[in-house]
Amino acid sequence: MKTQPLVSIITINYNESQVTLDMLESLQDVDYSNLEVIVVDNASPNDDPDVIKEKFPQVNLIKSKENLGFAGGNNLGARVAKGAYLFFINNDTIVPKECIGPLVETLENNSAIGMVSPKIKFHWDASLIQYAGYTPMNHWTIRNNSIGYHQKDDGRFDKEGETNSIHGAAMMVPKRVVEKVGMMTEVYFLYYEEHDWAEQMKRAGYKVYYQPKSYILHKESLSTGKFSPLKTYYISRNRILFARRNFKPFQLAVSMSFQLFISIPKNVVGFALKREFKHLKAFWEAIFWNLKNHGAVRT
Numbered sequence: 001m002k003t004q005p006l007v008s009i010i011t012i013n014y015n016e017s018q019v020t021l022d023m024l025e026s027l028q029d030v031d032y033s034n035l036e037v038i039v040v041d042n043a044s045p046n047d048d049p050d051v052i053k054e055k056f057p058q059v060n061l062i063k064s065k066e067n068l069g070f071a072g073g074n075n076l077g078a079r080v081a082k083g084a085y086l087f088f089i090n091n092d093t094i095v096p097k098e099c100i101g102p103l104v105e106t107l108e109n110n111s112a113i114g115m116v117s118p119k120i121k122f123h124w125d126a127s128l129i130q131y132a133g134y135t136p137m138n139h140w141t142i143r144n145n146s147i148g149y150h151q152k153d154d155g156r157f158d159k160e161g162e163t164n165s166i167h168g169a170a171m172m173v174p175k176r177v178v179e180k181v182g183m184m185t186e187v188y189f190l191y192y193e194e195h196d197w198a199e200q201m202k203r204a205g206y207k208v209y210y211q212p213k214s215y216i217l218h219k220e221s222l223s224t225g226k227f228s229p230l231k232t233y234y235i236s237r238n239r240i241l242f243a244r245r246n247f248k249p250f251q252l253a254v255s256m257s258f259q260l261f262i263s264i265p266k267n268v269v270g271f272a273l274k275r276e277f278k279h280l281k282a283f284w285e286a287i288f289w290n291l292k293n294h295g296a297v298r299t
Helices: 019-029 050-055 069-078 100-109 173-179 193-203 229-246 249-273 277-292
Strands: 007-013 037-043 060-063 086-089 113-122 125-131 170-174 205-219
Touching: 007 019, 007 069, 007 170, 019 037, 037 050, 037 069, 050 060, 060 069, 069 086, 086 100, 086 173, 100 113, 100 170, 113 193, 125 173, 170 173, 173 193, 193 205, 193 229, 229 249, 229 277, 249 277
Parallel strands: 007 037, 007 086, 037 060, 113 205
Antiparallel strands: 086 170, 113 125, 113 170
16 A cells, blocks of 8 residues: 655644634544644734644644744744645635545646645535636736636536646645745735745746645635735735736736726725725835835845
8 A cells, every 4th residue: 555645734823723723623534644733823912822732732833933924934834844745724724534635646646736726615605616726817907816716616616727826725735846946935924925936836837736626615814804904905015016026027017007097096096985094004005015115026
């Protein structure tokens, strides 16, 4: 019988020990036995992560002295991971029994694949899809769309294959690929870092893959809130940052023109009319961050 390669499960906890415990509990029933589990606590100010170690003593609990964000926290876990494959999953997920095997098999069978995500379904309604791959990043709006979003999981999205980007809630990457390409870029802190990583992978010659034989259930946006000024700031900041790091000169010129004359005015007017002044402030801070940090973040 072929030995299962070691898979390192890496997840981040931030003020959500009970949520993390629910995810760890689901891992107890998976049918893949060769696992190590790494939980990185991102300096939670209102939580006691020690309860994680108390209930799951086999877990490697790393307590960061500062909040390193999504990329930084995952990178911290990756540095100590021993697995041949690194499975980055959000703590606000439930991992079904047969989730891990198909992802490992995908990577074992094709060394050209640099990263793979499973199908992602909503925890509150497992019949609905959140992610079944991504459309290409639009060079005007700097947005992409999740294929199958809010569609019924009725078999239409069960074809595996290459996709344009990975999903940060669940992504498996061979350690050898991380060693060659590098880890996630930490300047993002939250949002767009997985898309940036996928672009790095593709530039290095690797494929980004979607494997629907595997799935997870995602509770979605528990740490930052579905609509918070924090989310507004980082998505607005990092959308422009992504373009600056990854678009070719003409694409970047087109995109920045669209942002300047259409997107920015539209957002400013929208927040103002809705009297969402905290979001308006966060949005302007995001724009000015890019102006103040111009030229320092291109690949």
